[in-house]
Amino acid sequence: MGLFDSKECALCGEKAGMFTKQKLQDGFLCGDCKKKLSDLSSGWKERTISDVNEHLQLREANKEKSSQFQVSRAIGAGGSLEIDDAHGWFRFKIGRDYQQGNAQVFGFNELGNFYAEIHYDAYADDEDNDGVPDQFDPDSRDFNRNRNTMMGAMMRAGELNSQSANMFVQASGLAQYFRSIGSQINDAGMPAEVTDVTMVVGTTSRFWPEVRLRSAYFGSGGSDQQRLQDAQQTIQALMQIRGGAGGGAGMMAQPGMVPQQGMGMAQQGMMAQPGMVPQQGMGMAQQGMMAQPGMVPQQGMGMAPQAATPASPSLCPSCNAPVNGAFCPNCGTKLS
Known part of the structure; x- marks a missing residue:
């Protein structure tokens, strides 16, 4: 058979066109059957027709969850990550699945x-294409601007470079959730x-190992600064999902936030932050908190019950031996 010979769809038996077909490990899908697959799913070249049938059953069952x-x-921008705290579900408001009313629903535990x-x-900017980067070209608008001035101007415009992006990431306190792609x-x-800023969300569902959210997620016209802020907000929400929190109980306490009386941090679903001060009558353990540097318990509560410091031993008046009890262990003298 030649390279351009027609292929038969493993689902419907119709012709699988060369430019519209989906290749599988053991066959092909035609363009119409290919559209039955979730547009957020991936890895189909390594999957079989049996996997396709299983996937389509899951997609059919998902309709009830979606409703x-x-x-x-x-x-995020446009509310692209949707969360259902009542059911413990989340989904993505993007793509064909969502438009057709059957966006794939994932459990918090997935x-x-x-x-x-x-x-x-x-590559550096070169507005006149003369081979000289704008920063070093007397004919460019950026010439003679020092790095700090340029960085400030970029941040005001919402455009970032590696310096200003790193400043944002470090200030967010979430540096472990950001990765650099390409040289800084x-x-x-x-x-x-x-x-660009891309949000990557993995799941434990084998047909959706990784969902990558780029311009469709952040929306058109968004600045770099806004995209990083959306990423930060999304990461914080996913951290709450991972902790199993939901609704109002899923908050992460921010610096300066004080829990209400009679209610512990664990009861409120919060993580203590540096500088947060618990209220009176509540212990650290009662609040489910881990103490942070600079956190000072208020009166009436302690980090944890402390064992009493043992008293220094007395000396026997008869033989000067150390005595901890009512009688001297050396000579038997009874202490008054």
Whole structure:
């Protein structure tokens, strides 16, 4: 058989066109049957027709979940991450699945690894294409601007380079959830500009091992600064999902937030932050908190019950031997 011979669809038996077909490990799907697959699923070249049938059964069963989904909060630009705290579900408000009313619903316990990718441009700007980077070209608008001035201007415009992006990431306290893609220094030896921010969300469902959210997630026209802020907000929400929190109980306490009386941190579903001060009458253990540097318990509560410091032993008046009880263990003298 030649390279351009027609293929038969393993599902419907119709012709699988060369430019529209989906290749499987043991066959092909035609363009129409290919559209039955979830548009957020992946890895089909390594899957079989048996996997396709299983996947389609899951998609059919998902329709009921999708109809029952109650959006309690939506995260990111356009609310692209939707969370149902009542059921413990989440889904993505993007793509064909959502438009057709059958966005794949994931349980909180199906959340896998997640992180944000910051992509950098390897090439310096050269507005007149003369081979001289704008920073070193007397004919460019950027000439003679020092790095701090340029960085400040970029941040005001919402455009970031590696320096300003790193400042944002460090200030967020979530550095472990951000990854750099590409060199942070461009070909002119200057801080590379940010070209995109991608949110990557993994699940334990084998047909959806990884969902990558780029411009469709952050929306058109968003600045780099806004995209990083959306990524930060999304990461915080996913951290709450991973902890099994839901609704109002799923808050992460921020610096300066004080829990209400009679209610512990664990009861409120919060994580204590540096500088947070518990209220009176509540112990650290009662609040479910881990003490942070600089946290000082108030009166009436302690970090944990402390064992009493043993008293120094007395000396026997007869033989000067150390005595801890009512009688001297050396000579038997009774202490008054």
